Amino acid sequence: MPPGLKDVAKRAGVSIKTVSNVVNGYAHVAADTRARVQGAIAELGYRPNVAARQLRGGRSGVIALALPDLRSAYFAELASMIVQAAEKRHWTVLIDQTGGRADRERDLAGRLRRHLIDGLIFSPLAMAAGEIAVDVPDTPMVLLGERVWHGPADHVAVDNTAAAADATRHLCELGRRRIAAIGAQDGPVAVSAQQRLAGYRAALEQHGRTVDPALIAPAAEFHRADGAAAMGRLLDSGEPPDAVFCFNDLLALGAIRTLLDRGYAVPGDVAVVGFDDIEEGRFSTPTLTTVSPDTAGIARLAVELLAERLDQPLTGDGAAAEPSFREIRVEHRVVPRESTLGRLAARRR
Amino acid sequence: MPPGLKDVAKRAGVSIKTVSNVVNGYAHVAADTRARVQGAIAELGYRPNVAARQLRGGRSGVIALALPDLRSAYFAELASMIVQAAEKRHWTVLIDQTGGRADRERDLAGRLRRHLIDGLIFSPLAMAAGEIAVDVPDTPMVLLGERVWHGPADHVAVDNTAAAADATRHLCELGRRRIAAIGAQDGPVAVSAQQRLAGYRAALEQHGRTVDPALIAPAAEFHRADGAAAMGRLLDSGEPPDAVFCFNDLLALGAIRTLLDRGYAVPGDVAVVGFDDIEEGRFSTPTLTTVSPDTAGIARLAVELLAERLDQPLTGDGAAAEPSFREIRVEHRVVPRESTLGRLAARRR
Incomplete structure (x- = not known):
């Protein structure tokens, strides 16, 4: 004994x-x-x-969810939905906020391994796909977000470029001529911003508009204050735009606040579109036109794919069959609200 | 060997x-x-x-943070601040969303114990203090929130009743006569709501106003939609109020949306105060007057108190000296913004 x-x-x-x-x-x-x-x-x-x-048991009944930033309402809402989806399988989800920093993302495996987690749902911001393959070698994993197409694991994301093009097209179809963009970013961590910028450019060109670099405003981060500051710079730098596509809802809500503070009507003078469809934009004044990804679908699929990985059939000596990773794109749609349609038109819809 | x-x-x-x-x-x-x-x-x-x-090692370098709901911006912001405070000590924080449900809060110890966490920061919603003492027996813990004064661990919270009274007093001092409250709740999980209601009543009585039960609106949860619905019921049920104290910011932002939709001016017809000082209220239109608890202080103190518990001097056989638990109240203040002062007055301050 x-x-x-x-x-x-x-x-x-x-x-x-x-x-x-x-x-x-x-x-x-x-x-x-x-x-x-x-x-x-x-x-x-x-x-x-x-x-x-x-x-x-062989299983702990616990998975980890690693994401960049809980102050970003989109990630907080996504986390809440993943916890709910996991609860149906009686899984506990422990959430790790990485700050989107490469060092904390790289250290993720080290920080989580001792916790006997069964699997990981990971929304990386800084790490590249190759690094993820090296650093999280043995843990069943599902990747979220547009950072890592063709990465080393199952992957669920919206088609970022197409969604950004749809948002910009909505503004073109409303007859807006000077359509600005807020949220441009450089560098390796900026894949998502670059895809959204590509979609913005593609839609403008498709509508025969020239892309004016003066109307593309960078944002260091994607919080309300960044959107407010970027909008201020756009207004200060010359002829104001008559529309703005912001790369997330928080940027858009900050931009709207600056516009109203400066005496511009939204959408009368400037129409504004965001991206994420966070709850805040359904209650803001004006309500926010936005790209709505199927966030509940992302949460459900992430948990389902991870469950499948955990149940996968195995070969003799304990080595898994060579895995083939799935790339799943979830639906998105543009939800027009007051910030582009105006109050009465939005109500009629 | x-x-x-x-x-x-x-x-x-x-x-x-x-x-x-x-x-x-x-x-x-x-x-x-x-x-x-x-x-x-x-x-x-x-x-x-x-x-x-x-x-x-004896230590895993990981603590757990258990809180009710990440969709509630206050908790998401608090979580983010705790992660930052813990990082200074090179701790990883794993976050567990309990949904504020008694079964998940009771099961917390079971779900976390196998994870070799060094300690727990716990914001309970449903569990009573006595239960917590029984169910989390061995893990160093700090409690957050007003639920559990005189509980079985160090405790950090704002003075809920005093803060609610201050918010209501602000409305009285602006000369408002029919001051409503949104967020009343019954039952054992509603301690926080009951304390805020007590503060509201106390301030009204202090100003010689009668408390009108018709102006006290319940809210099943503390999300924007609950505030919007409660405001609608208040407007439908008779003479409208000229001010509303909402028990959190999300309720207030929902209430404001209903007021504007129904053609009421805020604060011209109805002044609105919230509670929490979430970032959203600094960018909303109108910006939101609110009770601002020292949330960064709560985060910092929670981590400091937990660190002290982990370093505590010990007696011979490994039993800790009989612990005495600390009750720490953090500061709060009313931050007046446009939803009570109006746009111009708010700008002058």
């Missing part, structure tokens, strides 16, 4: 409770006591329950 | 990699292979690395 807690306690000359405290990593154990218990554990070859439980 | 991975692999007749996959709980191992490896582990008394690593 393998040694138990009792044997360790006897050998170390402490209570069973104290052994349990050491094994479970609790803090309230004096250093010398901890050392004595650890010595007894090593001598006896005792295997703590946490590992035994894990070995019996 | 204790047995190693190699010994287990030899005994089970599989590769070291396969043993590692079983030990780490990865899914891609056939059931019979897994059973053979587990048998060899048991025979040899092998202690997997995950436990060994834990025993060496």
